[in-house]
Amino acid sequence: MRKNTETVDYLIVGGGLFGVYAALYLAGKGYRICLVEKEKALFRKASIVNQARLHGGYHYPRSIATAVMSDDHKERFTAEHRPFIHFSFEKYYAIDRFGSFTNAAQFERFCEYLSIRCEPVLQHPLIDFQRIEALFRTTEYTFDPYLIADHYTRRVQEASAQIDLRLFTCIRQAEQSGDKWAVELQDAAGENPATLLAGAVINATYAGSNAVNRQFGLREIDLMHEISEIALLSAPTLQGLGLTVMDGPFGSIMPFGKSGLHSLSSVAYTHHKVSYENLPHFDCQRQRADCRPDLLADCNECAVKPRSNYRKMFAQMKQYFRPEIGWQYFHSLFTIKSKLRANYIDDGRPTEINRLHDDPPFYCIFAGKINSIYEIEKVV
Numbered sequence: 001m002r003k004n005t006e007t008v009d010y011l012i013v014g015g016g017l018f019g020v021y022a023a024l025y026l027a028g029k030g031y032r033i034c035l036v037e038k039e040k041a042l043f044r045k046a047s048i049v050n051q052a053r054l055h056g057g058y059h060y061p062r063s064i065a066t067a068v069m070s071d072d073h074k075e076r077f078t079a080e081h082r083p084f085i086h087f088s089f090e091k092y093y094a095i096d097r098f099g100s101f102t103n104a105a106q107f108e109r110f111c112e113y114l115s116i117r118c119e120p121v122l123q124h125p126l127i128d129f130q131r132i133e134a135l136f137r138t139t140e141y142t143f144d145p146y147l148i149a150d151h152y153t154r155r156v157q158e159a160s161a162q163i164d165l166r167l168f169t170c171i172r173q174a175e176q177s178g179d180k181w182a183v184e185l186q187d188a189a190g191e192n193p194a195t196l197l198a199g200a201v202i203n204a205t206y207a208g209s210n211a212v213n214r215q216f217g218l219r220e221i222d223l224m225h226e227i228s229e230i231a232l233l234s235a236p237t238l239q240g241l242g243l244t245v246m247d248g249p250f251g252s253i254m255p256f257g258k259s260g261l262h263s264l265s266s267v268a269y270t271h272h273k274v275s276y277e278n279l280p281h282f283d284c285q286r287q288r289a290d291c292r293p294d295l296l297a298d299c300n301e302c303a304v305k306p307r308s309n310y311r312k313m314f315a316q317m318k319q320y321f322r323p324e325i326g327w328q329y330f331h332s333l334f335t336i337k338s339k340l341r342a343n344y345i346d347d348g349r350p351t352e353i354n355r356l357h358d359d360p361p362f363y364c365i366f367a368g369k370i371n372s373i374y375e376i377e378k379v380v
């Protein structure tokens, strides 16, 4: 380690919402932070490329734990992000008559258990009931990922006295050195090495979690990964409406925050390629030297990303609407979605924070839901 090595209280790896929120939270407590992000800007991956659903629990009839956790943080997240949340639309959940893992009675009982609004609706001018066993009016909003990204990016800039932000940077190697972590950083092209001593490390790299855990010689978490697509479309007739069809290989169409667009996703067609290994391995990586299982590139900028499935998603969701509904495809966002393998069956998305090393501490945040950012406050 060189003599002029910088020392910080926390090294946070990953500049999505969870890494950024952790950095601001700890800076607010007076700690000195180094926040390292591999891309040239913050918020380039899952924190932007998602369905923007401010989960109220409805989505998880098979995972009470995830449903309760979503509902736990909903109020605080809503209060603290009010300008970035789209409130003014009616949100419906429908149960498909065919192939659903739930039915109308079970879904109502589940909502009653969570004490969340679930009002049966017997007819709707835009919705076709042929495929629907039941339709429920609920209370669920969407957040605007781009407005949230702008807000937090500004806050990181304002906290520059305490947060040393290093973009286009990743870890070359790491080891324990007494009561600190000794970390060698380099730019994402593998050049410009720099050294750092950190009192604690927080790994908030989501799809990159296991690659970073490995660099510190720590335990991996059992993950699977999917190259995922969110299609964005213009649907003026659906301006005041969002619909999610449950529970299984169905889909959702919802306002994408305050953008004026709708997001379209489908359990069957959003996910293009799957990797069941702890590090994400995809065949397209063979065509891009700079996208490796241990250091992923940005799918949005990738020339060999999968072709859009938006037509299949359209065809699937069209079945739930009256024929006069019109929509126009705009474009698609791609990223890698990672999941805990343990949730393969129940489709749960808990946020887990593991303390993988005690002295010096090392935490790995694996985030399931945007509104669970506050979980970090319980741990560090």
Ligand SMILES: Cc1cc2nc3c(=O)[nH]c(=O)nc-3n(C[C@H](O)[C@H](O)[C@H](O)COP(=O)(O)OP(=O)(O)OC[C@H]3O[C@@H](n4cnc5c(N)ncnc54)[C@H](O)[C@@H]3O)c2cc1C
Pocket (backbone or CB within 6 Å): 013, 014, 015, 016, 017, 018, 019, 036, 037, 038, 039, 042, 043, 044, 045, 046, 047, 048, 049, 050, 051, 052, 053, 054, 055, 169, 170, 171, 204, 205, 206, 207, 208, 209, 211, 212, 228, 229, 230, 294, 295, 296, 335, 336, 337, 338, 366, 367, 368, 369, 370, 371
């Ligand atoms: C398709 C999809 C739909 C979703 N829908 C919803 C939804 O509707 N509602 C909801 O609440 N949640 C949803 N989620 C989940 C939610 O988006 C994630 O839980 C959350 O964004 C994860 O945030 P993060 O900061 O941990 O990860 P990210 O935003 O992915 O940030 C991780 C950062 O780490 C960086 N990084 C990775 N490796 C390294 C490295 N070695 N060195 C330096 N930097 C590195 C990456 O470049 C990235 O910027 C969805 C996720 C996906 C993918």
